[in-house]
Amino acid sequence: MTTPTPQGPVPNSAALGLDLGGRTALVTGAASGIGRACALRLAAAGAKVRAVDRDADGLDGLADHARGLDLSGTVEPHVLDLTDLDAAEQAAAGTDVLVNNAGIQLVRPIEEFPPEVFSTVLKVMLEAPFRLVRGALPHMYGQGWGRIVNVSSVHGLRASAFKSAYVAAKHGLEGFSKVAALEGARHGVTSNCVNPGYVRTPLVERQIADQAAAHGIPAERVVTEIMLGDSALKRLIEPEEVAEAVAYLCTPQASFVTGVSLPMDGGWTAH
Known part of the structure; x- marks a missing residue:
């Protein structure tokens, strides 16, 4: 007997019902991969999406693709380097949904890891999410509703050798997300992490x-x-699968889901 090959998501399957009409969402790292999929998914739900990335060409391609689709929302490109922390905080003002997705990676043994790269990784993947949340919360608190979704990683729950900066940043993001959940609860703001393994x-x-x-x-x-x-x-994992999990965490039905980390790791953390 042959073992069936595990299958991915069925193409063109019915997407999770989600209405974000009238909402503004900001997605970082939106020019490709998970961020691109999240931007398109939230726009399909009716949101006005601020697509943030330092890759101007990638953002233009995303915006062109979005205009060619039958989306009820819009995708607006915003070129931004997240190492400019003040600009990051300002960009998040007035957002209802914040998806912290941008990330960078360098694989090196600790003794060979460039200190300046370690600092940059933490700035982009931990300090910038803090500043973005800080910029978004006044509006979210003012209206009594908000959704923060942090795209973490299985490496936010487990460590791997030679990824000291990435693992440190993701573990820090996990803790920060929980603090945001505790502080935001009485204001109708949820904060959660999704934790994918290797994504295509x-x-x-x-x-x-x-x-x-x-x-x-x-x-x-x-x-x-x-x-x-x-x-x-x-x-x-396909980027669209991660985007669907992000979308779920933005639904009214997920209002009681906060402070959690949602593994999408194919059973990695089951060991």
Whole structure:
């Protein structure tokens, strides 16, 4: 008997019902990958989406794609380098939904990790989310409603060697998200993390090709044996799957879900 191959999401399946008409959402790292999928999903739900990234060309491509779709909301590109913390805080003013997604990665042993890169990773992935939340909360508190979704990682729950800055930033984001949940509860503001494993993004695709060349094995074996060695499900997550989880956390039905971390790791943390 052959074992069936695990399947991903069914194409064109019915999406989770979500109405964000009249709401403004800000998504960081929106030019590609998870951020792009989140921007499109929230716009499909009727939100006016501020798509933030430092990649101007990627944002233009996203905006063009969004205009070609039958979306009830809009996607507006905002070029911004999140290391400019004051500008990040200002960009978040007036938002109803905030998705902190932007991230960077460098894989090195601790003794070889450049201190300036470690600092930059924490600035983009921990300090910037703090400043963005700080900028968004006055409006959210004023209206008694808000949604903060932090795209964390399985590395916010588990550590891997050679990823000191990324793991430190994600663990910090987990704690910060819980503090925001506690403070925001009486104001109708929720704060949660989603924790995907390896997602099918351009960055991961490049890693697969590099690993295949380095090890002299097919790309499929890189995914199942190296990247997904600790995962029960031997496939990459699609960005749209993560975006759907983000969307759920923005629904009225999720109003009692706050301060949690939602693993989307194919069983990685079940070990």
